[in-house]
Amino acid sequence: MSETNREGKRTARERLAAERARQNAADKRRRALIVGASALCVLGLAAGVGVVAANAGKDDGGASGRAMAPSGANGEDGLVIPVGRESARSTLTVWEDFRCPACKSFEDVYRSTIHELTDAGKLKVQYRLVTLIDGNMGGNGSRKAANAAACAQDAGRFPEYHDVLYKNQPAETDDAFGGNGRLIELAGQVDGLDTDTFRRCVEDGTHDSWVVKSNNAFQKGDFSGTPTVLLGGTNIYADRSMTPAKLKRMVETANKT
Template identity: 60%
Template structure:
């Protein structure tokens, strides 16, 4: 074999080897990207379904609250709640949450449309239990002040819209911006018809502070480890139900399974629910 042919064969083998090395590198990079995406997905899911550990031994601003004045239509007795949706809906979604809790905002902002859809169809009625966990963990009064303002919005028949607005505009967890009643009143302007003298007075006077404290006491004495805690007909579904992780598809499926053979609710929606015409301000 001539020197020229040997050089040509060697060059071909080298090119082939280089091509194989490039393919290996691409495959390695592809695997890294797949693993990285999986890790990001897990972290993202953890953020969505993250639970803020409860500090059940601490005190917060709700400990100083006054008399118990329930907002319009409140239910729950020793576990106070604000109901939304058609009251005769066959399934009940109980949501324990804190307006300063970032995981609560992530849950609400991700599942809000689905919950509203289920409420409007009469499949589910929601019961919102308001907690002041972050006030107890980090100090401040934003959880209490926001919860009182949300209860004031319930009095005005605007709970759903204002509740959603608070989560859409939620400040950083360490920023106790909701401790400022002026900020809460400012956000009320995003909900048509809510910013009235009656609402402002209710917010500034802390009319429902005692009721919020009662709700938070129920949370602190419960078996829940943090917020959000979400139950469907008394069974925990957050961050998962059994072995199934919560998702839009699974939430709809679980509600359908719970309602099998039952008629959807048709009664007039509770004040402030989506079916009553409320819309979240942005």
């Protein structure tokens, strides 16, 4: 074989090896993106957090405005929407964003178990609303949906409307919840919610500043993203062995002590 042929084959092998390396790197990046998107709505780096803060400051009412908490909200600064009996021995704290796909996934899997435990008086849930996706993806659907949920809390219909929002969640890149009309339309799926009072609350952004304040509390916390689900201070969402059945056993055990 001539030196020229050997050199040509060696060069071809090198090009093939380089192409395979590039393809492997691209595959790894693609897999990482898929895993990241499906597992958690993650906080951005410093620049991303800056966008969240900037958007929060532009919200109607602004963080500096008077934050009007919804009826029955409690906890520090009145930022918690409580569901369930106060006497329940187990407390589940859920930081969530109505635009977050991972939050919807959590709700779809755990919804019936959480309802069963709260209805039985064994579990109380503290819902804390976040606008993370507005900052990461643009738009204002997270804030507007959170305000509408707070308006539903005023009407005593938060749990039902909460579930309707997740069952009708648009794609993460679709800011459909940014339209008041869509939020009011969905209220029609909850008995007694679509009233003039609810519509005014949604259209006026009555609880916008409260939502901003709630999101600021999330930003100050040591959280990696949404959903963050704490049972007795432990992030059960980060527990890969967690299942609805395991959550039920943990809550029922706590109620026996």
